[in-house]
Amino acid sequence: MLNKPLTFSGNEFVGIQDLFNNADNFTYECIVLPGKHKQVNSSAYLVSPSCSKEVNTAGVGISINGNEIRVYEHSMNKLNTVILAHYDNSNWIELVLVYSNKKPSLYINGKLIAVGHISPFNHIFPSGVLGGNEEGECFTGEIRSIKLWNESLDVEHVALLKEKAYENNENLTWAHDFLDGTIYKSGKKIDAKVSVIMPTYNKYPDILMTLHSLECQTFNKNEFEVIIVDDGSKDKTPSIYKENPFSFHLKYIRSNHNIGRPNMRNLGIQSASGSIIIFLDAEILVKPDFIQQHYSAHIEKENIVVCGSMVLRGVFTKYHPEFSDDQVALLSLMMQKHYRLSLNIENNIENRKPVNLLSEKDIYDQSF
Structure with missing residues (x-):
């Protein structure tokens, strides 16, 4: 755990397991330092809209490009700008987007700066895709934290957010504070003692089997996270976190351009919350005590490196x-x-x- 903001270079994005079923009434709070230079793309997604497959529903996206903020609603066949605003991009900002009965309001540093119209769609859904998408419409800058509530916070609550008014809030759907590594899921603080980082490239069937073997772990599912770091795969790998409801905490990080295994591992470390890091290749099947064995070794003795490569066995899968x-x-x-x-x-x-x-x-x- 590095205790520093998460840096986006305009090439990568992060996907979170699908927890975002609440519609029409929700709140994002994002503390970010956007890049100062405007990109060619009009969209540089801090939050990329997840397009719903249901007719006349839409996903919400937040784009920050230069000193321009856009809030989008994206359905299967159209992309609407519902808020366009400008701000001073010389420093860190606290951006809060509140949807109340499908009507968006945008706050910057506690001040209301724009209000959109009531959405024409039947339902509006938040998204768990952060920093961009596979089309390269990616955010550039740093993120200290992102939080999502399944309620419309009022003005008084928005003003208190920097004071950590979200503590013990059962309506906090998901949150990640990258400075202290804290993760909240469904209102509960997650104590991730171990982060399993899995670099991969075009190994969808293999990594899926590895994830199933991690589902069999005896280690407490609330005390470890799995971070897939995908070096620009061309297969079905980007869908893996959306289509498979594993019981452990799963995060997907993608680099749209191939940057190599060491750099992908570093991206995983940047986003890790655990105090113990385990690197695991995408084609490895592990026994149920795999994480427990690593964890126990580190608890018993400080400043050690644990390697399992001496006991590998081959399996024809x-x-x-x-x-x-x-x-x-x-x-x-x-x-x-x-x-x-x-x-x-x-x-x-x-x-x-x-x-x-x-x-x-x-x-x-x-x-x-």
Whole structure:
């Protein structure tokens, strides 16, 4: 945990597990230092709108570009600007966006600066995508904290936000204070003792299996977080945090341009809340005591590095047509000993077609 603002270079964004089902009445508070230079794109999303698939519903986005702030409502087929405002971008600002019965109000440093019209959409939803999107409409600057309430805060509450009036507020849907590492989820403060950082690139099926193995951990689910750091994957990896409701805290960080494994790991560290960091590759399946073993080792002795690479075991999780003849021979031998092959698997291997050999059930019952 670095205890410093989260820096966005205009290339990356962060996705949070979908907790944002509350509509029409909600409040964002963001403490940010935007970049001073205006980007070519008119949208530089501090909060990127998540487009709803439901007819006549919209997601809310907040763009800060130079000294210009725009609040957007984004539906399946249109993007509307509902607030356009300007501000002094010479210093840190506290931006508060309040939606009350679908009507937006924008505050800067405790002062009301703009009010929009009541939305024409049936419902307006907040978003958990921070800093940009895959289209490159990304925020440049620093973020100290972002908080989201499932209620419309009044003027008096807005004025008190810098005094941490959000403490013990059951309506606080989600919050992350990057200066002290504090995370709130559904009104509860999360004590993330361990951050598992997983760098990946184009390994969607593999990382999904790894996440299922982390779901089997004996370590308290409220005391660890998993941070996927995606180095610009072209496969389904960006959808992984939206489509899979794991019980542990999952965060997705994406760099739209490939910047390499060390830099991606550093992005993960920037966003980590745990005092213990575990790096885990996307194709590794772990036993249920994996996090507990790491945690116990660090608790027992200070200033140590724990490495698990001496006890790795190979597992065939899938067959791929690019396997060498030796790999195919070894796979066939192992499967003759340990599996009753289905006709489909045998045919796929014989015809050199990809096939998965491992299922989620194999992970949850530990038969792998």
